Amino acid sequence: MSKMNDIYLDYAATTYIDPVVKKSMERYFTKDFGNPGSFNSYxxxxxxxxxxxxxxxxxILNAxxxxxxxxxxxxxxxxxAIKGVARVLREKGKHIITQKTEHHAVLETCRYLEKEEGFEATYLDVDKYGMIDLNELESSIRKDTVLISIMYANNEIGTIQLIKEIANIAKKHGVILHTDACQAAGFLDIDVKNIGVDLMTLNGSKIYAPKGIGLLYVKKGTPIKAIMHGGGQEFGLRPGTENVPSIVGFARALELVQKNKDKESKRLGKLRNMLIRGIMEKIPKTILNGHPTMRLPNNVNVSILNIEGEALLLHLNEEGICISTGSACTSNSLEPSHVILAIGLPYEAAHGSIRFTLGKKTNKKDIERVLEVMPGFVDSLRMISPVHLEVNEILNEAK
Amino acid sequence: MSEELYVLHKDVRVKVDAKKTNDWFYSDTVKEHFFSPRNFLRDKHEIDDFDGYGDVGSAACGDRMSMWIKIDKKNDKIIDCKWQTFGCGSAISSTSMLSVMIIENGGMKIDDALKIKPQDIVKRLEELPARKYHCSVLGDKALRAAINDYFRKTKQYNRIVEEGAKVIDTALKITDKDIEEAVLEGATTFEELQKKTKIGVKDKSCIPEAKQLLKFYMEKYFGKEDGKNG
Incomplete structure (x- = not known):
């Protein structure tokens, strides 16, 4: 149950709906409720x-x-994006390139195409900060490569990829590039001409719009076909009656976050740094996951050694502080975060990874509160833990 | 022996009506043991006069438990039990509850302690989500390891019960332990077991025994009446 004075630090999971956004949607639920496909005044x-x-x-997207x-x-x-392009170009080639730290939506879609439709996918390694190697990307492009899918900013560790450089490489080799920009939309430049992508995914639930609404930017001339079939809405690419209120809210939300992105990035960046610095100072045996500078201004991901992430989450939750963890205990697969493992940390450290993601309502007091209570909870859990690893042992084990 | 209560969290609600609240991830008993774990080892010096030590699991796997036991040799009883756990909420609560079960009412006969099953711990905790059952299994294994350590130290070798793995599927070298693991990971039917382990794909002769073991572990961990998976 959420309480008034909860400190919500899980904005990368989802945001609340901005009241302005909610208000913009209201009339389309009951008053102007028509179906855009109907030939009448509604x-x-x-x-x-x-x-x-x-x-x-x-x-906003310059499209x-x-x-x-x-x-x-x-x-x-x-x-x-992935199935739609791959299926059109299957005669040309059946190779897709992506990276190991993508969202499951990308990874599982690629695996599906590999398993069911005879495609082959290359999952690029990332370095200890979560960045792909551009030379490796380029050298992995083959004659039969038809699609590259690299996320703009990572949802777990906040690492921002060099998307423009990636776009240049894709362009040079004539390969279509898709980027998952769901986490980036609130903070980064999403001008598609500027960043140079062919396809870009955005959604509402990360930018103070409702859940259940997304969009795909499809550059003119990109070979793509529908993966669902029906009434021909959305230029034949996505059948189904349009979700009018959510579309309205999505547009309003995107306007708001993009208008304020520089100011909000600056504000949250300061709080993020305060939280990172505070954790590293107050809690020994802690590792920062992700890139020190090329990271989303709202993301903090740390591995707290010798404790398990879910246990710390439960303590913080009891204090009204809501975060998330990459520990296996909260995943359905009982496997720890594939992202934390991909940046080379051993399982011991992956189980103790926790993520704070900041947002519009986060303020300095919230961060101070976290820093006030968290060291005590870590101490309590370490007191009952039989594991006593040191940071250098973990980093030596790291790839 | 009076029950030790050490409150790690200042706001813990020790007495809560289980029927009225569902605002937490686990049962109220799990919650209570998580926030106020009993009998954990605070100081290494406490164990100087302990008689058996067991350590199972690993941080890499996400759970590790250590257990120390003190034996009343005359009565063959465990009279004290301390533990340390690296793990999630249910792992911590399971170990805490197990320690209470062992030392309540003046301690438990070793032979009775050896009979404790994971589902007994789960029952006392008033349920764990099915996918968290493996946490209670680890507590049970740590206790066995500590008891075996005591047997070894006191040269009661005939009482040591080592759990060895037995190969069931000879073609793919799949053991009873693999079947146990698959059940703990959620396999409830033979088809699911086969999907996870590939058992019986080549060596069809092992299927009846595999089915029997599936039933055995299902009953061991999830109780007789209950074939469902939460």
Missing amino acids: GLIAKKTVDDARERIAG DANEIVFTGSGTESINL
Whole structure:
């Protein structure tokens, strides 16, 4: 049960809906509820509403309105991008390149194509900060490579990839590039002409818009086909009656976060640094996961040695501080985070990884509170732990 | 022996009505033992006069438990029990509860302690989510290891019960331990077991025995009446 004075630090999982966004949506639930496909006045209003939202979003992305395809989620956009392109180009080639730290939506879609449709995928390694090696990317491109999918910013450790450089490499070799920009949209430049991607996934639930709405930017001329079939909405790429209120909210939310991104990045960056510094100072035997500077301004991910992440999460949760962990205990697979393992940390440290992601309501007091209570909880758990590893033992074991 | 209560968390609600609250991930008993673990080892000096020590699991696997026991040799009883655990909430609570079960009412006969099953711990905790059962299994294994250590030290070799793995599927070298692991990871039917382990894919002759072991471990961990998976 959420309480008034909860300190929510799990914004990368999802955000609340901004009241301004919520208000912008209201009339489309009960008053202007028409189906954009209906040939009557209700339908006309709905169609104009969706067209308007699409144009506003296109403006933000520096794209054309008919390059914006609304979907039901980030995961759906990713599925559409990868399967949709791969299936059109299967005669040309069956090789896809991605990286080990992608979201499961990308990894599992690639694995599906490998298993069921005869594709082959290369999962690029990342360095200890979570960055791919651009030379390795380039040398892994083959004659039959049809798609590269590299996320803009990582959801777990916040590492920001050099997406423009990646786009240049893809362009040079004539390979289509998709980027999952769900975590980036609130803080980074998402001008598609500027960053140079062919396909880009965004969703609502990370930017103070509702859950259950996403979009795929599809650059004009990109070979792609639908993965679901029905009524031909969204330029034939995503059938199903448009989610009018959520589309409106999505557009409004994107306008707000992009307008404020520099200011908010600066504000949260300071709080992020305060939290990182505080944890490293107050809690010995702690490792910062992710890149020291090329990281989202709202992301802190640390491995606290000799304790298990879920146990610390439970203590913080009891204090009203809501975070997440890469420990196996909270995953369905009972495997720790694939991202933490991919940056080379051994399992011992992966089980003790926790993530704080900051957002609009986070303030200095919240960070102070975390730093006030967290060392005590870590001490308590270390007191009952039979494991006594040192940071250098872990780093020696790290690849 | 009075029950030691050490509150790690200042706001812990020790007395809560289990029926009225569902705002936590585990049962209220699990919660209580997590925030106020009993009998854990605070100081290495405490164990100077202990008689048996067991250590199972590893931090790499996500759970590790150490257990120390003190024996009343005349009565063949465990009269004190200390532990340390690296693990999640249910791992910590399971070990804490196990320690209480052993030393309550003046201690437990060794032979009775050896009969404690993971599901007995789970029952006392008022349920664990099915995917957390392996946490209680580890507590049970740590206790056995500590008891075996005591037997070894006191040269009662005939009482040592070592759990060895037995090969069931001779083609793929799949053991009863592999079946046990698969059950703990959620396999409830033979099809699921086969999907996880590939048992019986080549060596079809082992299927009846594999099915029997599946049933055995299902009953051991999840109780007779209950074939469902939470």
